[in-house]
Amino acid sequence: MLRCIAWNGLQAVEFAKGDYAALLVPSVGGNLVRLANTRLGAEILRTPEPDEIETFRSRPQVFGLPLLFPPNRIEDGRYTFEGRTYQYPITIEKEHNYHHGILKGEPFAVSKARETEDEVMVECRYYSNRGNDAVYRDFPHEFKCKIIYRLTAEGLEQEVCFTNRSQERMPVGVGFHTPMRIPFAGGTAGDYAMRVAVGEQVELSDRNLPTGRTLPLTEQFARLCEDGLQVTGCEPIEAGFTLREIEVDGKPYRGALVENRRTGVRTFYEVDDKTCYWTLWNNGGKEPYCCPEPQSWITNAPNAADPVAAGFRAIAPGETFSMKFRLYAR
Numbered sequence: 001m002l003r004c005i006a007w008n009g010l011q012a013v014e015f016a017k018g019d020y021a022a023l024l025v026p027s028v029g030g031n032l033v034r035l036a037n038t039r040l041g042a043e044i045l046r047t048p049e050p051d052e053i054e055t056f057r058s059r060p061q062v063f064g065l066p067l068l069f070p071p072n073r074i075e076d077g078r079y080t081f082e083g084r085t086y087q088y089p090i091t092i093e094k095e096h097n098y099h100h101g102i103l104k105g106e107p108f109a110v111s112k113a114r115e116t117e118d119e120v121m122v123e124c125r126y127y128s129n130r131g132n133d134a135v136y137r138d139f140p141h142e143f144k145c146k147i148i149y150r151l152t153a154e155g156l157e158q159e160v161c162f163t164n165r166s167q168e169r170m171p172v173g174v175g176f177h178t179p180m181r182i183p184f185a186g187g188t189a190g191d192y193a194m195r196v197a198v199g200e201q202v203e204l205s206d207r208n209l210p211t212g213r214t215l216p217l218t219e220q221f222a223r224l225c226e227d228g229l230q231v232t233g234c235e236p237i238e239a240g241f242t243l244r245e246i247e248v249d250g251k252p253y254r255g256a257l258v259e260n261r262r263t264g265v266r267t268f269y270e271v272d273d274k275t276c277y278w279t280l281w282n283n284g285g286k287e288p289y290c291c292p293e294p295q296s297w298i299t300n301a302p303n304a305a306d307p308v309a310a311g312f313r314a315i316a317p318g319e320t321f322s323m324k325f326r327l328y329a330r
């Protein structure tokens with residue numbers, strides 16, 4: 001099934017394959033706001049309720065699959081690369097930082113949509129150029145961003161691609177602020193635990209910026225890569241981590257998962273080898289979601305003592321950078 005629908009005053013694309021149902025809102029960051037396994041009754045992502053649509057418009061980062069470009073925070077909203085200074089607005093006054101990127105609320109357009117026997121594919125595109133003042137003003141590069149969603153009976157594959165259409169090398173840092181819904185299929189917060197492929201904890205300053213030091217995992221956070229940690233209905237969590245594969249079902253696993261320990265049903269969020277860092281955030285701990293945020297670079301990487309070691313990268317004119325993710329339940 002693949003169709004365009006009106007959804008709470010917005011145009012959306014609804015599609016399904018096998019046991020999976022999805023809902024995409026192109027006009028707000030190309031955000032896939034719903035993914036569910038209907039057979040298991042598992043709502044994998046936090047979807048806006050009808051009375052949350054204005055919140056979704058103003059804070060799209062707490063629903064669905066919101067794209068962060070660049071991810072997380074930039075100190076003082078500024079960095080310099082190859083003689084050019086990039087200046088973003090200050091969005092967190094108390095920290096004097098910029099955060100959450102320039103594309104999460106921008107209008108994408110559906111450029112391709114098709115259904116075959118095996119999959120539904122929907123592609124969204126955004127073009128930045130001198131005419132797009134909201135983006136080009138703060139990030140003066142022409143580029144194309146393409147997000148491809150492929151839904152099969154095995155779940156969702158998401159690919160995001162950035163192509164540099166400017167004449168200079170373009171910094172590329174990508175992340176997702178993905179709020180995984182917990183509880184996702186009934187029960188209480190205490191029935192659920194999250195595991196994440198984390199290595200070391202990245203020490204953060206009082207401005208939530210990396211200090212340059214990494215620390216061994218605390219007893220609390222060691223549970224993320226062992227038997228799991230309760231991350232909702234609990235104390236606030238806001239922490240950064242390096243990525244290290246964990247073992248799930250006897251195999252190496254690179255990602256996050258949430259398990260209903262009462263029923264055994266799990267939701268999975270796999271990341272590829274471009275992800276080098278996580279931010280874990282639960283919005284105070286009392287909301288029914290927690291965000292394991294995959295990032296291609298460490299928070300504030302352009303201003304790090306060694307930006308390359310922090311994951312900073314740039315692509316040449318005409319070059320494309322891409323990342324892939326998978327979400328499913330079983």
